[in-house]
Structures are given as structure tokens and as C-alpha cells.
Amino acid sequence: MKTSRRRFLVNAGALAATTLSGSAMAQDVIHDLLNAPRRGNWNDQFDARASEGGKVESTMPIFSPQTVVYIEQAISQYANIVAQGGWPTVPMVNKLKLGMSDPAVAELRKRLMISGDLSRTAGVSNSFDTYVDAAVKRFQARHGLPADGVLGKYSYAAMNVSADVRLGQLETNLVRLRSMSGFLGDRYVMVNIPAAQIEAVEGDRVVLRHTAIVGKIDRQTPILNSKINEVIVNPYWNAPESIVRKDIIPLMRKDPQYLTKNSIRILGPDGKEIDPTTIDWNTEDAAKFRFRQDPGEINAMASVKINFPNPHAVYMHDTPQQSLFSKLMRFDSSGCVRVQNVRDLVTWLIRDTPGWDRQTFEQTIKTGESTPVQIANPVPVYFTYVSAWSTGDGVVHFRDDIYGRDGVDELKISAAL
Template identity: 30%
Template sequence: MGKPGTTAPIYQKSKKMKMRSLPLYALCLLLCTLMACQQQGRKNAPVIKAKERSTKVLTKQDYLPQVVDSNALNKFLDSSSLYKHYANEVRDFYAKREYHYAWVDHDTMTEQAGNFINMVETDPALGNGTSGLQNKQLNELYNEIGVDSGKVNPGDPRIAKLEMMLTAHFFLYADKVWGGMTSDSARALDWYIPRKKLDMGSVLQSMISQKSGSFTSDEPVNQQYKLLRDQLKKLADIEQEGHWDTIAVSKATIKSGQHSPVISQVKNKLHAFGDLADADTSQTFTPALDSALRNFEDRMGLKVDGQITPAVVNALNVPLKNRMEQILVNMERLRWVPADPSGDYLLVNIPAYKLYVYEDGKLAWSCNVVVGKPGGSTVIFTKKMQYVVFSPYWNVAPGILAHEVLPAVKRNPGYLARENMEVVTGSGKVVTGVNFSKYTGSNFPYIIRQRPGGKNALGKVKFLFPNEYNIYLHDTPSKGLFNATNRSFSHGCIRVQEPEKLANWVLRKDSVWNADKIHAAMNAGKEKYVQLKGDEQVPVYISYFTAFVDSKGRLNLRNDVYGHDAQLAKLLFANR
């Protein structure tokens, strides 16, 4: 979930902007021109703390002088099918400010009125669909009333309507662009992280209270969302330049020092993406190309070897329209997450196969993980970590018991002894002499568990955040899997490359557990539970982002491991 923003120019009435029905790539081209976000010098972070909103208590002197007639407001809302859904929010907003205007000050439209109109005009709803967001009547009314640098005729009867329409349209816009899909839609897409809660009345009050500057610095969205929006515009600019010939894919690998026409094509695309600093049309594989390829491979999640492989060519050949849609899909997910998480927490990004460790909202370190394979996918959810278990037993899960362990025992009676496993009752009493031929996975009355030790599938430590999905973090004896590029091998739980470092981090505030004691407990061969104190129970977020911006400001793209992008794209782009 990671990073921050600039200001937008005031809307110019003499340059009316007209939105047409355009394809996705053209809409994306318009997107973000007023909302670019700076990104240098920040840690790679799917989430960082956003700017705090103003909590100033307004006095009557802070309000604009004009007031909205409550009867006129009710009549306006009751007659509008577009804004009827937001009627209560609009009424509540005006009631809290004693019905004082929000957008018109004496004889002048406020700067924030222009900024909001500008935002709506240039923002195609970021994949939510544009229906209702570009309101022709609102734009015409704004341009007709404020014809001279925002000056208005105080006696113009249309001002009240414009005032009410701007406020109502804000709630519509905020719901679509900053709120995103409904919670039910998210759950249908296997997303079980609780949605952020938005008080849009407070957001609006904070935004209009600013005397200058754009809305974007106060947007109630995660900072990674802003970074992706910036990257979206960059891709749209690249596509507009239009030099994207498909590169022929060959089984042969092209290495440093070789010559090939493919090299010049690869250089062209890498230069456009920013991986290759200087334009170079030669067909020679140069040291600069080697560095550019390594950069591209790293941010695409490919094997980093500085060679032109089929995987590299395939990644370069993905149409930019597809890449932009991938960004839009992930921006939709980022609408759902907290805008400003703080404190300590752990974040697993499934498509990146990474665990990120945060302290006070900032990235402290990260490491590789192995996640569930398709068909045994890792669930997207969040819970608080409550236990660290050293030298753990592994209780074989029902699915693995039925499909793997029991069939193996029936084939080979010595299987349990070879794998250091035992049969126990629910209370942990060891059972011997079991006739396995009588049972299937569904009627097996006991637990099969693997004793602590070198063969234990959970390794030397596991980290529990109790949940209904029976998913947790743990060590593994299969260390070689962390070197794989695509690391979806488990049955759903998450294997951690640096479990001892994680144990030290989780217990760093507990004076009882120093590094030596943790190391000893991991190698004791005897299971030991450590319950975390309340303030040490860090949240664990299991997330799914195939597009994100890293600490170097680079756009990272990953494969859609479980097909979640494809499902969400069907909903987002159904009307395109």
C-alpha cells in the first residue's frame, strides 16, 4: 500500500474543457494532469501516513456570509435523481455550518470551487466509469455565472443553485472516486480486509477551508494510489507518442556483447519506460543496456540477469492499454484500504511474494515469501498477530490429510516414521496401532502431526494471527524455493525467508526475549508458545497488488497469480 502531492491550477473559464466519450487510453491521457505526486526519496511502502486534515473548530466569522435556504435545498435534492442518494449527507453538511455557503464568497467564486470543477473535468473516475461525474449542467452554470475570473453578480438567482449543486456533486464524486466499489463487491472478489470509513462531510469541510492550493493534498486516499495515478499518466503519454512495434519473440537469449536487430527495439522501449537513460538505436548489447535490463527485470518481477530472454520480450510486448488497465484495477483496490495507517504492522503482497515490515508507518525491512499456489490460494484479509510459537508441531490440515498424508500412509506403512509424524487425540495423547485402511480424510477421528525438528514443514518458528482461514506465517526447511522467481508453492500459509529476523522484530519490545534466547528456542526441539502483549500485537495485512511504486519511484508490475485482476477488470471495464 506508499507515498505524496502538488497543487492544481485554477480552472480557467475562457478555456472550457469538454469531456467526450473516449476509449480508456485517451481518458487515461487526461487523467492526473492536475494531480501529479512527487515520489523521490521515499521507502517502498504500500502505505504511508497521509497529511492530517484540519481539525479546526469553525466560528461564525470563518463561514462565508451567504446562507442556503433550507426549503430550497430540500426542493433541489428531492427533484434530483442524480443527487438523491446523497441528500442526507448534503443536508447534514449544511446544517453543521448553519447553512452558510461553501463555494461563493460575496461576489466571487472561491478558489476551491474552481479547483473542484477542474478536478471533475479532467478526472475520468479512474476506472469506475464516467457516468454522472461530468455534469454538463454544472459546468455550464459555473462558466456562465463566473465569467470574469470568478467574479459573480451577487444578485444572480442562479448562484444558490450552483452552490447546492457543487456540494451535492462533491458527495457524488467522492463516493465514486475515493470510495470505490461497495463492500459487497469487494467481498465477492475475495477481499476480506475491512474497508476504510470515510466521513465525506469532514473531508469537504477540510478542503474548502483551505485558502489556496488544490484538493489533491487532502484527498482521503492511500498515498500509493496517488503514485499509481502519476504512473498512469506517464504510460498514457508514452502511448500517445506511439512507437510500440511488437518485438519478435525468440527462444534464443541475447547476452552482453552480442549484436541483433532485436537489441535496438528493446532499447527503444526501455528508453521510453525510463529504464535506459540515453536513447540508443544501435544493435549492440552495451553495458548500459545490461543495467537497463536488470532494472526492468527487477520491477517486473522477472529473473534479474541482464539478458534479453523470451520473458523480457513478452513483458515488453504487453500492450500499454493492458498495463494502464492493470494500474486502474490496483487503484480501485487502493480506494478500499486505509488512507493513513500508522504504527507497526506487517504487510504481505501476494503477487510480489514479499513481506514488508513497518515501524511507525515506515518501511523497516522486507524479505521474500512463498504463498499459496493457485487452487490453494492465500486469502486476502487482516488480523492481529497474537502468538509466536518456537519449535512448533505441525498439525496436518484436513485437506492435506485427505489428499496427501493418508494416501501416502496406505501406500507405505513407514511413511509417518520417516516424516517424523505421529497420531494424537484432540488432547494431544499419542495413539498407536491405527488401522488406516478404515479411514478417509472425512472420517479420520484423530490428528496427525509432525514433531518439531529439521523435517518439520513449519520449520523452527511460526507466527499466529488467529483466523477462520487457518493461515499463518512460518519458517520452512525448503529454503531453495525462495530463490524462485514465482513463489506460489504452499497450501495457503506464508513461508518467510527470514523467520529468525522476524521473531526478533516481533519480540523486540519484550525484555524477556533477546536474540540468543530466541535462537535457542527455535532450535530446542520442544514446542513453546509466546503470547504477545496487547501493545505488541501487530496487525498483519495479507494483500493483493499487481501494480505498485517502489522506493526508487519505479512502477512495479506483477502477474495476476490468482486471477483477481481479471475478475475486478470485468466489473470496472464492463461498459467500455
């Protein structure tokens, strides 16, 4: 006679009840068994518990009063880790990954247990099993690394930053977060430079999250507060003087057709176009002129430019170089911020502007004509520098201190590799 799964579980619970003291304990066993997720077998359920730790992704904004509470809890947690001696250094073994067995994995397990990425029920062994794989992916996600479960040089470097340095990083960023924990607007845009990420926030909830490209170390994206007041569809691009000197003039020396190939025109003080062949490119005389690129697919801002008043002459924009968004270190701009899936953000920004919606926006792009759109209700925008934060109990995020503003060389990971 066949035994149903439910009857089996009930019988198992009853059997457990005879060996446990007290009916309450028996009921707990039955409850656990009956309500366990039906994952195919009980080993899967153990696997879930062994690599538990909570979700890394969250709709909680970095600039949230609750984030301040969570980072304070994280500071207490990390202070306790430091007091107990921190965590072990994980030996670098080339591309340590699922299925491998190595003595370094035992140290890896201990490291992940201490930081809360791996449950202590997983045990310590030399086996890089599914528990360790899930824990490594969680660690990578918390540190802004590709969550592929493979330990490369960036994962090792992030993992081997000492606990006391991480504690100091949390304390430094707590000050930054406290200064921005008040009311920032019913909806706003936040650009987090070290994370190279953008949050569109509404009702204290992240409604859009965008990957970004921010400024190089020698051309840094500035810290600023402003309001987005304009979107330009099919914008002209006016090259800043710094780019003319550092980039365009050297490129023209190598290739006299560079400007023509890239639809860039030289305009004099009177607005009239100047023939590039009349300029001596062995000097820097060209820097006194205006360089303007026509709208189009190869335009440096591609389909759209997002404007907001600021003394740094920076803005947010689309880009024809979409492949850059897949880079691990996305610090490639000259200070402005490139936005992945920027059309989603623009649609959100212009939604209250009469006569504009996603369909109108897309149709305007197709015309190729430069079209400014004034935002009916300007949206606050904050360019900030937050390299450590927490959006949940036990979920602590760290990023590379790309501009060295945290004051500890050990946190400038990309510079050291």
C-alpha cells in the first residue's frame, strides 16, 4: 500500500514526539516537517539553511532613516567581530570555485561564517560545495562584484580587507548617511559614486535602480545637490575645454579626419563654423573655440541629456558605448554620469510634464531633432559618496573607495590591483 507524503511526515512527527520531552517540542517537529518548502528532498532544505543570511537586494533607499539604524547595528556587529580577533586571511588560490577541494576552502568557510554569509551549520571542510558557492555569491553581491561564485582577484582583495578597517569604513559612512537622513523630497534621484549606481526614490522606496558610469580618478564626479529641471532629447554635445585639450587635440594630431568622422563642428565666437584645416593642431589654439557634436547615434550623449543647475557643468546622459556598463570598475567618464536604461529614468522624470509620456519621448528620439523638455515638477538630485551602508539586518554593503575619501589605502582596492 502506498504511503502519502503527508501521512509519512505526520508519522515521522509522531515518532519524533515519542523521543522528545514535552508535547510542545513534538508539535514543533511536526510543524517544521509539514511546512518545509517542497524542494524535492530534505537535503535541499538543509542547503537553504546552511547558506542563509537574507536577501542582499532591497527597495530601501540608501538615504533612508532606517538605513542609519541598520548601519548602527552593523557597527555594533563589526565591533564585536574585531573584539574577537576579526576573520582569517583567505589564501589566494587561482579561481577557487564550486567543485574544488583545497585547504584554503576551510579558511574561506570560516571567513564567510564570521561575516554572516555562511551559516555555521555548513561546517568547516576543504570542500567548495553548494553552501560555499551560495555564500560566496552573497558576499560578492554585497561588495558590488559579479555574483558568479568564482573567487578572482577582486573578490580575494575585498574578502581580505581586515575587520577593523571595515569597521572604520562603516563609521566614516555613518556620518555621511546621518547628514542625508532628513526629508529629501517626495521623489528624488541619488547617484552613489563609489557604487557607480543610481537610485530613483519615491515614497521612501527605490522604484528604479540604474547602473552608472562615473568619473575617472583624475576627472572625478563631484558631490552636489540640485534639481533636475530639463531633459534634452537628441542633444548636441559641447566638449568641455578639458576634453578639447586632453583628448580632441591629441586625436586630431593622429587623425586629421577625427572631427569629421565624429560629426564634431568647430564654432567661433560669432557662432560660425570654422574649417579644421585652418587650425594649427601642433599648438593648443583650438582650445579657445567651441566644439559641438551633432545629434545622432554616435553623439557622446546618444539619445538624451538630463540637466540640473550646478557649478561643475556636469549632467547625466545616455551613451553610445553601452558595453561599458558591463565593466566591473565603471569609472570612465570625465565627471558626468552615464545612465544605463536611461529612457526608463527619463520616463519617470517627465511623467508629470503635460504632453510627455514614454511614447512621445520615443517618437521624438526618432526625429533626430534636438528637443528640450522642461520638467514640470523639478526632481531633487543628489550626487553622493557612500562606500558602506546597510539596508537590512545583517546585510552590509561595501564598495571600493575609488577616490580615496575614506582615508585608508587598503580600501582603494582597484588602485592596488
